[in-house]
Amino acid sequence: MMNSNTASSNNGRKYAGTDRSHPDKYERFEEWLRENGAQFEMLELREYDSPKVQENDEAEEKKEQVTFSCHEQDEAESEMRGVHARTHLPPNSVCMAIPRRCLITVEMGQDTPIGQAILRSDLDLDAPKHIFLMIYLLWDRKVNGVNSFFHPYYEILPKTLSNMPIFWSQEELDYLKGSYLLQQIDDRNEAIAEDYYAICQIAPLAKICTLDEFKWARMCVCSRNFGLQIDGHRTSALVPHADMLNHYRPRETKWTFDEERQAFTITTLQSIPAGAQVYDSYGQKCNHRFLLNYGFAVEDNRELDGFCPNEVPLELSLSPDDPLFSQKSELWMRGEVHLSKITTKRVRVCVANNENHRLLLSLLRAMNASEEELQSLSSPVTSDMRSLFVPDHRALSPIYRSVRDIRHPLSLANERLAMLTLLHTVSSALAKYPTSLASDKEDLLDEQRYPPFSNKRHAKIQVRGEKEVLHHYARFARAALDVIDVIEQELKEEQQRGVEVQLGRGVLSEDTSRSCGYDYIARKMEEDEDVLHHTIVRYCVDVLGSLRKEEMRSLRRQRALPSTNTASPASMIRKCDPTADSYC
């Protein structure tokens, strides 16, 4: 128990003593919590070894610059801690309760002089949600130092956050070569600096922290805050001890602010054996968000149902020299604020994310549409085409709804061009990486060179995930192009059949079961579920199948018309530039 001589009391808060002879900072921290009514007797904090990767001098130098401590520099210490069960935890047990007085909330940051100045200003900050927690942390540490009520908490906060990519050395950033994350790291660094200098203009922020300390606070808050409802009011808070739980999915615990207890609580959702680590789920996220905001990437970022939330942004461009530029950009912007000069658009693609998947297809179709197709968008939709707009059972977000409602310039020829553009886009993205997906997978088997929890390993996991998504879309486009080839061959044969009929040479029977025919291929695709991802199968069967049906029907209608009809069925089969096939 803590020596009562070293504790003082204010507003019910018990202040921890600052006696440096006290055993260790973790004990001081736990005592402080207990003195203030926290309950966590079924849990214990553990410190793990830091990953050992050989780093060059430059990396070491960089890390020293960002070390942030409220007093003297401790020796290099592990920043990787976790919470373990002391005893067996049955399901539905409240294993942690942290009283309200131990929480740092947004409102506390707003009450500081700098918080007040920010509230009075009209600054448009990059992190408006986090800024007041950051300000409280920085202000309290500077102004109250070791006398702060929260001092025992500050002592256990990680000092360098050297796993956060914004603090990586150039050597570490090089592990991400080719990744879009590099741009996001630059953007994040820039946005933090902009916030810092903007606040410096309206308040004495420079008196309480340097830019590096401000960055440290941003990442500390970003990786440790909880979004809560307190007194019916949405807020964010830093919750000592609860922020020591590491991430794991599927979730094994849940947390809330319990109004009755006036405490933040963590409850088990399942039984957790004695000694096991107690995890919290930080949500279903793409690895780039885990890495950028928390400084780690999940090895196998896959949900129980097999869904993988990893995503990659694809950048598509419209040429301003395209004579159809304005109609196409109009299509791109449908359902959104109109921007007249839009030339590029980014869509985040994730394997089997239906919303972005449809958005991607709609952008690709608009990019490649012919004048006729763009004009035909005002004509009525046929029943077959209507089926292409039917949504699946997922809840629809507004963007998805707007994509679904948009009429697409749909034709087999346009699908071919869309798939060629897709293949070209993903091939260009893949070409930016210095290593292949196969070699990344092999590298990750080597735990000597890529030690668990090291920045080097996390970077590798991130780029591997990006390439997996890109390869999925390459497979998608290739499979679709193969199927389009088969359909176009069948349409040609159907057209030939029409010519034969008109010449009175009899009708060749249609053999739908032949091994290279569309029906056979579609059936095989549906049967061999594991060979191609279901989104690829659905596209080839539903979208391409409907287009095939529509174009076949149209050819037959043409055939039934009197011979004075001048519209050639062949005009429907607009072949694309054969040189573009080199992408395949």
Ligand SMILES: C[S@@+](CC[C@H](N)C(=O)[O-])C[C@H]1O[C@@H](n2cnc3c(N)ncnc32)[C@H](O)[C@@H]1O
């Ligand atoms: C809320 S804190 C958890 C406590 C933290 N381990 C500590 O020692 O202070 C979040 C940080 O823990 C680490 N972390 C959490 N889950 C992780 C995981 N699954 N793999 C690797 N690091 C993880 C990351 O550094 C992250 O920024």
